Amino acid sequence: MKPLRKVVLPVAGLGSRFLPATKAIPKEMLPVVDKPLIQYIVEEAAEAGITDIILVTHSDKSAIENHFDKRFELESELIRRGKTDLLQLKRSTTPSTVRIISVRQPQALGLGHAVLCAEPVIGDEPFAVMLPDVLMYHPQRNCLTQMVEVYNRTHTSIIALEEVNPEDVKKYGIADVKGNDLRIAGMVEKPEVDQAPSNLSIVGRYIFTPRIMEILRETQPGSGGEIQLTDAMQALLEYEVMFGFLFDGISYDCGDKQGFLQATVEFALRDKHLSDDFRRWLKPFAAALD
Numbered sequence: 001m002k003p004l005r006k007v008v009l010p011v012a013g014l015g016s017r018f019l020p021a022t023k024a025i026p027k028e029m030l031p032v033v034d035k036p037l038i039q040y041i042v043e044e045a046a047e048a049g050i051t052d053i054i055l056v057t058h059s060d061k062s063a064i065e066n067h068f069d070k071r072f073e074l075e076s077e078l079i080r081r082g083k084t085d086l087l088q089l090k091r092s093t094t095p096s097t098v099r100i101i102s103v104r105q106p107q108a109l110g111l112g113h114a115v116l117c118a119e120p121v122i123g124d125e126p127f128a129v130m131l132p133d134v135l136m137y138h139p140q141r142n143c144l145t146q147m148v149e150v151y152n153r154t155h156t157s158i159i160a161l162e163e164v165n166p167e168d169v170k171k172y173g174i175a176d177v178k179g180n181d182l183r184i185a186g187m188v189e190k191p192e193v194d195q196a197p198s199n200l201s202i203v204g205r206y207i208f209t210p211r212i213m214e215i216l217r218e219t220q221p222g223s224g225g226e227i228q229l230t231d232a233m234q235a236l237l238e239y240e241v242m243f244g245f246l247f248d249g250i251s252y253d254c255g256d257k258q259g260f261l262q263a264t265v266e267f268a269l270r271d272k273h274l275s276d277d278f279r280r281w282l283k284p285f286a287a288a289l290d
């Protein structure tokens with residue numbers, strides 16, 4: 001089995017849940033404190049040892065590629081003004097160990113279709129998929145790092161799972177798991193609560209064996225009329241075992257306003273430059289709420 005070197009980031013979506021903020025700015029560029037969502041994801045991938053980051057993007061979303069590119073005029077201006085601290089921040093957007101590759105998803109045909117668009121770059125290698133909407137926090141070992149450790153033992157596909165409230169199961173892919181090793185028995189995309197096999201949601205981090213691409217080529221539109229990654233994973237179970245993974249850490253669904261706000265507050269409280277002043281304001285403010 002080849003080593004895991006590549007990650008697919010599907011970033012071609014419309015971002016309609018955050019309109020009007022996302023009318024001219026990709027949702028992946030919305031900042032949590034001082035970094036866009038996509039940068040947290042790229043940093044998580046780099047820390048997990050990934051070297052090739054494949055953006056599956058759209059012509060309207062060039063701001064994402066620009067963010068990870070050099071900006072010669074800005075750099076020379078910062079040098080001219082002697083602002084070396086800002087220069088360092090600007091240069092640090094792309095970790096030195098990764099390269100960013102982009103492919104296009106010409107039509108929004110679903111998450112499964114987005115992953116399939118990366119097939120020419122993935123070839124016959126295992127790969128990860130990270131959804132940039134979902135921020136994962138752990139003070140030492142980030143989510144993808146923890147999953148890579150499991151993958152290096154099992155060499156199977158690994159899916160991050162998280163418990164959700166029953167009323168929320170219809171927002172997510174939901175998995176049916178068996179045994180202490182969380183072997184996946186089935187999964188369904190956005191079920192009604194009475195049809196859901198559990199309350200374990202698929203949370204936005206995946207590691208796949210290359211066979212998923214063969215299956216995606218044959219996958220027909222499912223929930224919402226879109227080609228669903230969850231349906232392809234269900235089909236993969238006919239050929240290979242797959243394990244669920246419960247992340248030891250905190251996740252934030254930043255595709256949702258509530259999750260985005262929680263991430264903003266909690267990341268600000270963790271920021272060593274901001275936390276003291278922010279906490280001083282937040283504590284009495286929160287205490288005064290009814």
Ligand code: G1P
Binds near residue numbers: 133
């Ligand atoms: C996607 C996946 C779903 C997963 C979710 C996690 O749905 O299709 O299985 O649970 O991401 O955020 P979306 O949020 O794109 O509708």
